[in-house]
Amino acid sequence: MERNRSGDRKSVSRVPSGAAVMRVTVTDALARSFFQEWARTGYSGLSLERVARSASVGKAALYRRWPDKAAMASDLLSRVGLTITDVGAQGSLEDDLKAVLFAIRRALRHRQIKCILLDLHAEMERTPALERAIRPFQHMRRARIDGLIDRAIARGEIKPSIDRETAADFIAAPLYWRMAVLGGRSDRAHVEGLARMIASALRT
Amino acid sequence: MERNRSGDRKSVSRVPSGAAVMRVTVTDALARSFFQEWARTGYSGLSLERVARSASVGKAALYRRWPDKAAMASDLLSRVGLTITDVGAQGSLEDDLKAVLFAIRRALRHRQIKCILLDLHAEMERTPALERAIRPFQHMRRARIDGLIDRAIARGEIKPSIDRETAADFIAAPLYWRMAVLGGRSDRAHVEGLARMIASALRT
DNA sequence: AACGGATGGAACGCGACTGTTCCGGCCATA
DNA sequence: TATGGCCGGAACAGTCGCGTTCCATCCGTT
Numbered sequence: 001m002e003r004n005r006s007g008d009r010k011s012v013s014r015v016p017s018g019a020a021v022m023r024v025t026v027t028d029a030l031a032r033s034f035f036q037e038w039a040r041t042g043y044s045g046l047s048l049e050r051v052a053r054s055a056s057v058g059k060a061a062l063y064r065r066w067p068d069k070a071a072m073a074s075d076l077l078s079r080v081g082l083t084i085t086d087v088g089a090q091g092s093l094e095d096d097l098k099a100v101l102f103a104i105r106r107a108l109r110h111r112q113i114k115c116i117l118l119d120l121h122a123e124m125e126r127t128p129a130l131e132r133a134i135r136p137f138q139h140m141r142r143a144r145i146d147g148l149i150d151r152a153i154a155r156g157e158i159k160p161s162i163d164r165e166t167a168a169d170f171i172a173a174p175l176y177w178r179m180a181v182l183g184g185r186s187d188r189a190h191v192e193g194l195a196r197m198i199a200s201a202l203r204t
Numbered sequence: 205m206e207r208n209r210s211g212d213r214k215s216v217s218r219v220p221s222g223a224a225v226m227r228v229t230v231t232d233a234l235a236r237s238f239f240q241e242w243a244r245t246g247y248s249g250l251s252l253e254r255v256a257r258s259a260s261v262g263k264a265a266l267y268r269r270w271p272d273k274a275a276m277a278s279d280l281l282s283r284v285g286l287t288i289t290d291v292g293a294q295g296s297l298e299d300d301l302k303a304v305l306f307a308i309r310r311a312l313r314h315r316q317i318k319c320i321l322l323d324l325h326a327e328m329e330r331t332p333a334l335e336r337a338i339r340p341f342q343h344m345r346r347a348r349i350d351g352l353i354d355r356a357i358a359r360g361e362i363k364p365s366i367d368r369e370t371a372a373d374f375i376a377a378p379l380y381w382r383m384a385v386l387g388g389r390s391d392r393a394h395v396e397g398l399a400r401m402i403a404s405a406l407r408t
Numbered sequence: 409a410a411c412g413g414a415t416g417g418a419a420c421g422c423g424a425c426t427g428t429t430c431c432g433g434c435c436a437t438a
Numbered sequence: 439t440a441t442g443g444c445c446g447g448a449a450c451a452g453t454c455g456c457g458t459t460c461c462a463t464c465c466g467t468t
Contacts, residue, residue: 018415018464026415042326045248049455058416063457118326121385122246125319138386165388166397169378170405174370176385177377181325182342184369193370200408201374201401222445223435230445253425262446267427415464426453434445 017058022065029055030062031076039115043073043123043130074133081136086144093152093202097195100148101175105186108179118180145171149202158202170201221262226269233259234266235280243319247277247327247334278337285340290348297356297406301399304352305379309390312383322384349375353406362406374405 033055038046048069052062066072087099108114124131145168152158174194178184186194237259242250252273256266270276291303311317328335349372356362378398382388390398 017417018413018462019466020411020413020464021466022414023466040330042246042248042330044246047455048457056416058414058418059457060417060459061415064414068457115326115329118322118329122319122322122326125322125387126244126246163397166378166382166394166401169382169386170401173377173381174373176381178370178373181380182373183329190370193367197370197374197405197408201405204401204404221447222433222443223437224441224443224445225436226444227436251425252427260446262444262448263427264429264447265445268444272427409468411468412465414466415462417462418460420457420459422456424454424456426451429450430448432445432447434443435441436444437442438440 026055026057026061027065030057030065031079033057034072034076035112035116038073038119039112042119043069043127048072070127070129074129077130077133078136081140084137084140089147089151093148093155093157094195094199096148096151097171097198098191100144100171101191101194104172104175105179105191108176108186114180141172142168152202157199162202167202170198174198230259230261230265231269234261234269235283237261238276238280239316239320242277242323243316246323247273247331252276274331274333278333281334281337282340285344288341288344293351293355297352297359297361298399298403300352300355301375301402302395304348304375305395305398308376308379309383309395312380318384345376346372356406361403366406371406374402378402 030051033051034046037051037054041047041050046069048062049059052059055062062072066075087103090096090099108117120130120134124134146164148171149158149162149164149167153160153162174197175186175191178190179186234255237255238250241255241258245251245254250273252266253263256263259266266276270279291307294300294303312321324334324338328338350368352375353362353366353368353371357364357366378401379390379395382394383390
């Protein structure tokens with residue numbers, strides 16, 4: 001085998017390409033393929049070579065942007081973080097809970113997000129870089145739930161002495177468990193029942 | 205390179221081995237190494253070659269027992285299932301809950317079990333064989349929780365109209381979320397608070 | 409209009425894992 | 439006591455991904 005050097009007869013036709021500036025379309029295609037492959041194969045089975053191939057992009061273009069898998073994951077995750085929108089304050093604890101739960105449900109309904117989250121939680125134990133990348137998300141979620149609890153305390157709906165950490169666990173966990181871990185569904189009635197039960201737990 | 209066939213001079217010393225019956229010690233060593241490696245590298249990064257190596261066992265001995273990774277995982281998981289013991293009925297809903305929660309906590313305290321569970325939940329989405337292997341566990345857990353709920357209904361502590369599925373989610377999820385997903389701790393007081401809050405939610 | 413760095417594509421050397429096959433040696437069972 | 443078939447070890451061919459390097463081409467910027 002020989003390199004395809006000048007002087008060789010053109011072995012196969014080549015598609016034109018290139019410009020003096022990184023093209024956003026290439027970066028976006030790589031990001032899309034990265035998440036798609038992540039959901040399909042899991043993080044540890046994720047091959048950057050395949051990512052580039054499925055994005056119809058040269059491998060060199062990928063490695064010019066990110067040095068390795070962990071850096072790529074961290075960078076892409078941090079970008080997604082920026083697009084998260086807050087849910088406003090509703091009138092009561094139960095309505096606040098419903099708003100948060102519906103937001104969680106909206107995310108977990110996407111099979112891709114569900115798979116990546118499950119995989120991420122498993123991989124964090126082994127790849128500290130991922131844990132660092134995901135921390136901002138956890139803080140954001142925590143802050144939102146703290147706000148929710150503050151409002152409920154101000155309204156007198158729950159006691160100020162509540163263990164906020166455990167309260168936060170109660171809000172996120174059952175829906176995640178049902179949708180992500182068990183792979184079940186969650187309709188409107190389920191979310192409303194959940195909100196009622198969580199509210200009852202928090203009032204304890 | 206040549207095979208090490210009869211007639212060659214002994215190239216290196218070889219440790220004696222072999223018998224006409226599969227040795228349980230070999231099977232056990234493979235099982236131990238399998239779970240150890242699983243926790244370390246995750247299912248998809250799990251190499252049977254490494255499993256055999258770390259068990260100090262020939263690769264052939266492994267492949268003589270199981271045809272591939274999925275079969276090995278299914279078989280070993282089903283064996284572990286047999287060792288699960290039931291927790292007896294306590295006097296009240298809250299005490300029943302505490303018993304179940306302490307059992308869950310005991311399991312999740314082992315880093316190895318925690319890692320494997322997280323990984324399993326992520327991998328089930330991709331490897332149907334694992335889903336099939338784990339189903340008996342889910343049924344077992346479900347049956348136990350159904351029993352707990354039946355007793356509480358009989359005592360009049362909760363309504364017979366309760367959504368048992370959601371109730372089961374409430375029992376398992378918060379502790380799993382805290383210990384496995386977030387990597388946090390759970391002391392005795394936490395479990396007791398959890399039991400109180402879950403009981404309150406179930407009574408809704 | 410000219411520049412220069414990005415582009416798709418191809419290949420490289422390396423290392424790892426897979427599933428299989430062979431061997432001589434050994435020992436639990438019948 | 440005889441022996442069948444398991445044992446560790448080693449090698450195999452094949453596949454795959456890694457991270458790098460080269461090329462000729464192209465086109466957004468200045």
